[in-house]
Amino acid sequence: MTNKAHINYQLILEQVFDKMTGLENSGQVATYIPQLAKVDANKLGIHLIDSEQSHYSVGDACEKFSIQSIAKVLSLTLALKARGDSLWQRVGVEPSGSAFNSLVQLEYEKGRPRNPFINAGAIVVCDVLISEYRQPKSELLKFIRALSGNAKLSFDPAVAESEKRTSYRNNALAHLMKDFGNIDNDIETVLDLYCYLCSIEMTCQEMAQTFMYLADNGVNPLTGEVVVSSIEAKRINAIMQLCGFYDEAGEFSFTVGLPGKSGVGGGIIAIHPKHYSVAVWSPKLNSKGNSFIGMKVLEAITTISQSSIF
Numbered sequence: 001m002t003n004k005a006h007i008n009y010q011l012i013l014e015q016v017f018d019k020m021t022g023l024e025n026s027g028q029v030a031t032y033i034p035q036l037a038k039v040d041a042n043k044l045g046i047h048l049i050d051s052e053q054s055h056y057s058v059g060d061a062c063e064k065f066s067i068q069s070i071a072k073v074l075s076l077t078l079a080l081k082a083r084g085d086s087l088w089q090r091v092g093v094e095p096s097g098s099a100f101n102s103l104v105q106l107e108y109e110k111g112r113p114r115n116p117f118i119n120a121g122a123i124v125v126c127d128v129l130i131s132e133y134r135q136p137k138s139e140l141l142k143f144i145r146a147l148s149g150n151a152k153l154s155f156d157p158a159v160a161e162s163e164k165r166t167s168y169r170n171n172a173l174a175h176l177m178k179d180f181g182n183i184d185n186d187i188e189t190v191l192d193l194y195c196y197l198c199s200i201e202m203t204c205q206e207m208a209q210t211f212m213y214l215a216d217n218g219v220n221p222l223t224g225e226v227v228v229s230s231i232e233a234k235r236i237n238a239i240m241q242l243c244g245f246y247d248e249a250g251e252f253s254f255t256v257g258l259p260g261k262s263g264v265g266g267g268i269i270a271i272h273p274k275h276y277s278v279a280v281w282s283p284k285l286n287s288k289g290n291s292f293i294g295m296k297v298l299e300a301i302t303t304i305s306q307s308s309i310f
């Protein structure tokens with residue numbers, strides 16, 4: 001990796017953090033998963049790791065939160081390792097332009113989700129993981145623990161069970177896809193894995209570390225292990241760029257200019273390939289389900305440091 005030498009990221013993060021405390025946050029915490037509504041809405045953490053493995057941190061960067069849809073990048077990576085290019089027969093790589101849990105396109109497009117980051121696509125990816133692994137939950141944890149360097153990372157069963165009880169839309173998506181022949185396994189088993197996947201908890205620091213393989217051509221910089229080929233890392237970043245924010249992917253590209261992925265827990269991961277990975281957490285969401293302050297933080301970081309991919 002090359003380094004954007006001499007950028008003082010710590011100073012930039014502190015500047016950005018101060019700027020955010022003065023900003024009105026008109027977002028709302030997600031309440032449709034009841035357990036998520038219990039979070040302290042005023043948290044803000046940012047953590048950046050550069051190409052030399054230097055860490056920069058401000059605010060609540062060491063507090064755990066529910067990573068929700070950000071985990072879909074990790075399940076996709078594991079499924080790609082198992083299936084390679086044949087995975088794309090089941091799920092596409094086009095932006096949806098729709099909400100993360102929308103049903104509309106799925107019927108028109110015969111049960112093949114537009115991409116792996118909308119709920120329908122991530123549910124198909126979970127179906128693939130169940131077909132590939134005897135114990136997909138442990139396999140996922142093993143994979144994510146190796147990336148993060150933390151052998152204790154885990155699911156939050158309270159969040160997973162809370163989501164399972166209220167997962168009406170995800171049930172509808174899974175049933176529709178089963179009808180089109182795009183779900184092989186039992187729907188309850190698939191949704192169980194999906195809800196546990198979304199319930200993984202991490203701190204901003206752990207998240208920035210976990211995703212460093214996408215800043216480092218597919219290599220886990222902690223171990224030197226090749227997680228995916230550089231071509232696959234490029235492709236995953238490309239899908240994040242185009243699909244990581246649902247119907248706000250254009251806005252994220254426009255204002256931030258990095259591949260990224262959001263979750264309804266208020267987290268966002270963004271990658272500057274070959275330079276850094278940055279995680280931000282602020283629980284209140286805008287109307288598209290993306291962290292209101294998180295988007296502003298990343299816009300400020302790429303603007304002040306003049307380091308976007310564009």
Ligand SMILES: NC(=O)CC[C@H](N)C(=O)O
Pocket residue numbers: 067068069070100101119163170198262263264265289
């Ligand atoms: N955008 C998200 O983070 C959504 C994930 C959430 N678990 C859901 O399925 O609704």
